Amino acid sequence: MPASAAKSTIALIGVPLELGAGAAGTVMGPAALRTAGLRAAIAGLGHHVVDEGDMDVPHAVPEFAPGELANCRNLSDVAAWTGEIHDRALSLLASGALPIFMGGDHSIAMGTISAVSRFCAEAGRRLVVLWLDAHADFNTPATSPSGNMHGMSVAFLCGEPSLTPVLGERAFPALAAGDIHLFGVRSVDAEERRTLVERGVDCVDMRMIDEFGMSALLRGILDGLDPETTHLHVSFDVDFLDPELAPGTGTTVPGGATYREAHLVMEMLHDSGLVRSLDIVELNPFLDDRGKSARVAVDLVGSLFGRSIVHRPSPRA
Template identity: 60%
Template sequence: MTVTRSDQSIVLIGAPVEEGAGTAGAIMGPAALRTARLVATLADLGHRVDDRGDLMLPPSLPTAPEGMDRARHYQRIAGWSRIIADATEAAMGQGGLPVVLGGDHSLSMGSVSGVARHCAKAGRPLFVLWLDAHADFNTPATSPSGNMHGMSAAFLCGEPGLEDLLGDKPAPRLAPENLTLFGIRSVDRDERALLADRGIDVIDMRLIDEFGVSVLMARVIERVAAAGGHLHVSLDVDFLDPSLAPGVGTTVPGGATYREAHLIMEMLHDSGLVGSLDVVELNPFLDDRGKSALLLVDLVASLFGRQVVARGGGRR
């Protein structure tokens, strides 16, 4: 096996958030990824790795606005979102490529917001690739469960209900047309209508079965490249088929195969467009002897340059 060495400065930010999910255990996700040798794997690829450890909630939490009873653990998610956004923005401002280790998918409300602030300052359009079984496009008004990990994408696109989540800090909104939901196979009724109304690019497993991941991913990459955009990738464990990665609280059959997932990561690396990453929803309590964590580390390695046969570097 060969590797490409682009010598990037990767900043690891642990975000042990589990309050956004309906099943406890994602709090252990960052530790599991480190135990699976994420730091050493990235260093072996020639990258500079700055592991800044895990963030911690401050003792004083934000006050919940009126009507937040349909968003479970709002105060804690608001607290997490604010410190994650600050940490991610700071890492990018220092020239680093932030990799946020989760933790449930509510952490993306913070991580992508931090990236959006940086992109707004740089005058660069932000695109988000959401690799997930679920659309995560609920709001407090539409969510059947109230679990905030299912509201992340909607919040980032400016849907109503969570306007005060980041407090008085800037909260640039992601243009709905710049969001791609990839690998989707579980969508709630009200989400379906909202996605259609907003014109979100939804690539579900039916499209993947028909056209293949290479064609569909090439379209995403071409759109970002044409706009000169920054691409943020948010990788949820349940994007993968649960036979490969059982360590997640929201498994849905029929997910991405081992080769499909690696091909996506390899194409993203070759594009040279990825400037930030989330790895979310890993729940070691539900895993099988670290199987999911090890696969995630392998996928991250493919995203950052590991190749079976050398084909040349990306654009960086």
């Protein structure tokens, strides 16, 4: 039975990083997810859950010469975190656990997914990434209006040359354009739009979702992927959701996924038997309404790991 359909060992790891974002507060994201009952929600579904605690702030901060990276805010600190996250993620993957990386802003994905890519290459598995986000996160140092590195994560993972120094000597296979799927996008900068077209990255925006529906578009991504040979990494940004549902994030964009749409996505992902690692990012308790966003995120993760209204045997089982 595929790993995500079976009862799994789940490893929670907190990544309290906020330096890649423009608004402070995501450093409290892991604590909010724990307070909202993430571990109990997953364990209640029969999984064995181990909480690895939070990562420590890195001490060895690399220095970078001015140049193309000059527009990257907090570059040295984010680079230090990226290296530490990569190493910790690689260790968790090697242990056989299914890791859940609790952010933290979306720059943590530069460390988590680079490690997953390296792990999959060594294991002979295909890596596919589902990026649930209001934003494309395909800016580069040359195109970013803000210099915030959480908006450069996908470009980094796809091998953007100007961002290669962020991970130093830790080489990883860059993602192919056909193996990353941006889903739920509704805010893209002008330069990002051109780059996405040039690189051929699959980008499902809310116009497409309104026209064709969540289930049809997600099924188009998942169908044909073999659970025996594919590692699906889900990178879930809280701003994928409509801000009325989840206000606790620093980059809200109206018109996001509804409660029912988001649960449909998570239940379909569970049924696929493909998911083997997960990011939960951009939860900012400082901007939330009495824990509303954290509770919704925990509910959605429950659906991802097997909770449903009625029993539905997995078509992949």
